[in-house]
Amino acid sequence: MPTTDMTQTEPQASASAPPSRWLRTFREAGPGSALLVCFPHAGGGANAFSAVAAALPEDIGLLAVQYPGRQDRRAEPCAEDVAELAEGAAAELVAYTGRRLFLLGHSMGALVAFETARLLAKRDVVARLFVSAARPPSHDWQEPDLDGLTDSEVVTGVRRLGGVPEPLLDDPETVSELVRVLRGDHRALRRYRAPADAVLPIPVTVLLAEADPKNSASQVRDWARHSTAGCGLERLPGGHFSLTDAASPAVPLLTRYIREEAQPSQDLGDALDDGKGAAGVRPAASAAPADLIKEILLAGLRGSRPPLSTDLTRLEDAAREVLEPNAFGYVSGNAGTGVSARNNREAFDRLRLVPRMMRGTARRDMSVCLLGRRLPSPVLLAPVAALGAVHPQGELDTVRGAAAVGLPFILSSFASRTLEEVAAAAGPEPRWFQLYLPTERPVAESLVRRAEASGYTALVVTVDAPSFGYRPADLDAAHSPFLQGIGISNYTDDPAFRATLPPDADRLAVLAHWAGTATDPALTWDDLAWLRRFTELPVLVKGVLHPDDARLALEYGADGVVVSNHGGRQLDGSVASLDALPAVRAAVGDAAPVLLDSGVRTGSDVLKALALGADAVLLGRPYVYGLALGGQHGVEHVLRCLLADLDLALALAGCACVADVTAELVSPPGDPGMHRP
Numbered sequence: 214m215p216t217t218d219m220t221q222t223e224p225q226a227s228a229s230a231p232p233s234r235w236l237r238t239f240r241e242a243g244p245g246s247a248l249l250v251c252f253p254h255a256g257g258g259a260n261a262f263s264a265v266a267a268a269l270p271e272d273i274g275l276l277a278v279q280y281p282g283r284q285d286r287r288a289e290p291c292a293e294d295v296a297e298l299a300e301g302a303a304a305e306l307v308a309y310t311g312r313r314l315f316l317l318g319h320s321m322g323a324l325v326a327f328e329t330a331r332l333l334a335k336r337d338v339v340a341r342l343f344v345s346a347a348r349p350p351s352h353d354w355q356e357p358d359l360d361g362l363t364d365s366e367v368v369t370g371v372r373r374l375g376g377v378p379e380p381l382l383d384d385p386e387t388v389s390e391l392v393r394v395l396r397g398d399h400r401a402l403r404r405y406r407a408p409a410d411a412v413l414p415i416p417v418t419v420l421l422a423e424a425d426p427k428n429s430a431s432q433v434r435d436w437a438r439h440s441t442a443g444c445g446l447e448r449l450p451g452g453h454f455s456l457t458d459a460a461s462p463a464v465p466l467l468t469r470y471i472r473e474e475a476q477p478s479q480d481l482g483d484a485l486d487d488g489k490g491a492a493g494v495r496p497a498a499s500a501a502p503a504d505l506i507k508e509i510l511l512a513g514l515r516g517s518r519p520p521l522s523t524d525l526t527r528l529e530d531a532a533r534e535v536l537e538p539n540a541f542g543y544v545s546g547n548a549g550t551g552v553s554a555r556n557n558r559e560a561f562d563r564l565r566l567v568p569r570m571m572r573g574t575a576r577r578d579m580s581v582c583l584l585g586r587r588l589p590s591p592v593l594l595a596p597v598a599a600l601g602a603v604h605p606q607g608e609l610d611t612v613r614g615a616a617a618v619g620l621p622f623i624l625s626s627f628a629s630r631t632l633e634e635v636a637a638a639a640g641p642e643p644r645w646f647q648l649y650l651p652t653e654r655p656v657a658e659s660l661v662r663r664a665e666a667s668g669y670t671a672l673v674v675t676v677d678a679p680s681f682g683y684r685p686a687d688l689d690a691a692h693s694p695f696l697q698g699i700g701i702s703n704y705t706d707d708p709a710f711r712a713t714l715p716p717d718a719d720r721l722a723v724l725a726h727w728a729g730t731a732t733d734p735a736l737t738w739d740d741l742a743w744l745r746r747f748t749e750l751p752v753l754v755k756g757v758l759h760p761d762d763a764r765l766a767l768e769y770g771a772d773g774v775v776v777s778n779h780g781g782r783q784l785d786g787s788v789a790s791l792d793a794l795p796a797v798r799a800a801v802g803d804a805a806p807v808l809l810d811s812g813v814r815t816g817s818d819v820l821k822a823l824a825l826g827a828d829a830v831l832l833g834r835p836y837v838y839g840l841a842l843g844g845q846h847g848v849e850h851v852l853r854c855l856l857a858d859l860d861l862a863l864a865l866a867g868c869a870c871v872a873d874v875t876a877e878l879v880s881p882p883g884d885p886g887m888h889r890p
């Protein structure tokens with residue numbers, strides 16, 4: 214039960230601010246400066262934010278919303294619903310168009326701030342929404358009906374959460390006022406229902422206090438479903454009222470976000486940069502990938518840190534915090550004992566690089582030519598099914614993030630958005646389509662024709678999944694995103710697929726039919742030859758580990774192969790892709806491209822794969838975790854980090870371009886890490 218704070222002093226009236234019904238100005242902070250706009254909890258008033266205002270640095274202004282029915286608006290009745298509060302605040306915030314607004318809502322205030330941000334979305338004034346001690350709008354908050362409780366029962370709830378000094382709770386007048394306001398606010402809160410389309414185009418940061426009895430990481434994770442621009446979690450010490458405590462532990466964090474996003478000062482950027490152009494927070498179009506390092510460090514001087522770790526191996530743990538457990542199990546899970554996935558990492562870790570010095574690597578070219586097209590770097594995004602289980606914008610945010618960096622996204626057959634929707638989101642950037650050959654040939658043909666018509670420039674036929682692997686993480690939870698209908702969008706409206714269904718098929722019948730036909734355990738190489746005959750698109754065969762399979766793939770018409778053990782998700786005890794790579798490359802020769810995935814996490818991993826004969830690599834789970842943590846921006850962050858790491862690794866290894874990365878780069882004979890083809 215949110216509580217009130219009726220003890221604090223009034224904000225200073227600002228000489229420049231117009232008289233306002235809804236907004237109290239704690240500090241204007243000068244024209245053009247960023248403004249933090251605070252929305253109080255149920256029972257609370259604008260003054261709840263006086264400690265935050267006092268602790269914020271002077272370059273950030275602070276306004277707090279005053280709801281009717283309390284403090285200087287005591288004479289007015291409390292609002293009937295959250296929408297009324299949001300409309301009041303938004304109507305006055307419009308006057309601040311031209312400033313960068315950061316909305317901060319505490320407890321019930323988070324819903325009001327969220328609805329206010331929705332109302333202001335078209336005006337593009339709100340840079341970020343911070344929500345504290347609050348469950349997502351789509352959740353039932355399960356607040357008690359205070360009209361059915363006695364005053365002393367209400368006060369017991371207030372005591373449990375803290376936030377009101379104990380002596381005030383012994384004062385009958387304060388208690389009666391507090392209970393009146395709380396009852397009014399709770400009526401508005403209980404009436405609130407998030408609209409179905411309640412998604413913001415701005416990033417959201419969730420502030421979660423470690424000892425908040427009302428909110429846990431699992432209860433707040435669905436905030437991610439309400440933003441298309443990414444959602445991150447920040448932890449605070451303390452309880453439900455940690456944000457507004459006198460110690461204000463959130464202030465350094467709020468300051469960092471606001472300074473980073475409130476139009477960085479060009480002068481400062483110029484002064485700090487060593488004369489080669491301003492280093493803003495966003496990358497310059499012409500910047501080398503490794504310039505990301507300079508950008509991050511310069512932004513650090515302005516008080517900001519990257520929103521996600523630059524160590525991509527740490528994103529799995531971070532994603533565990535924000536993903537619903539079944540979704541996390543689906544993405545992170547492996548086949549059986551997980552040894553195949555461990556083999557992948559062990560193979561990368563075992564191999565040693567022997568860098569060369571003094572080779573003039575000031576300018577590097579990471580581009581590669583693949584299937585007749587030049588790509589900016591030897592990295593693609595691996596096909597991953599059902600990305601809608603990870604983020605509401607799933608494949609759309611992924612392809613947008615990939616397009617921002619210029620890397621091709623390989624769309625899975627089992628996507629949660631149709632291949633046409635994804636093509637539209639990709640714009641002119643390259644995209645490939647991964648095909649699971651279904652039992653029904655007309656369905657395969659229809660999918661391929663649609664991919665051709667939608668501008669996909671290559672097909673990746675996955676052959677290591679005649680059935681899904683034995684994955685205890687999914688089985689223990691008796692969970693699969695597909696059973697919820699996530700990941701079958703390419704089929705449900707496909708005319709050839711629909712033609713194979715009985716006319717009266719209900720949802721379950723559609724799912725059962727899809728599950729029984731979407732992959733084909735009876736496939737042989739002849740099926741590849743059939744595919745080859747009816748499409749002009751280049752075809753790569755994914756999931757090859759044995760050199761003879763690589764030879765057969767080419768013999769039956771493939772244009773290249775992807776060495777992969779599916780990230781360790783199919784056959785338990787499988788050889789690592791990296792260990793299988795040299796023999797596959799030897800079998801294929803120089804005639805066709807060989808790509809590799811499974812276990813790639815760093816720039817040095819990419820270098821090792823290139824040194825052992827790969828033309829390019831596919832990145833798997835790291836970008837999926839980026840998607841979970843930050844939508845499109847999360848994907849972009851992961852890709853930019855990997856490319857910066859790779860660019861730097863090339864320089865440090867003495868390679869000016871990808872062609873310079875040869876078997877000579879891996880450790881010499883006699884070393885236990887020796888892996889030359």
Ligand SMILES: Cc1cc2nc3c(=O)[nH]c(=O)nc-3n(C[C@H](O)[C@H](O)[C@H](O)COP(=O)(O)O)c2cc1C
Nearest residue numbers: 544595596597598625675779780810811812833834
């Ligand atoms: C959740 C998940 C779903 C996947 N879905 C597909 C798929 O639909 N088609 C496919 O060919 N590979 C799929 N893969 C395998 C990836 O394409 C890739 O081979 C693997 O993720 C690489 O390993 P890594 O995650 O260790 O980088 C999936 C992998 C994951 C983690």
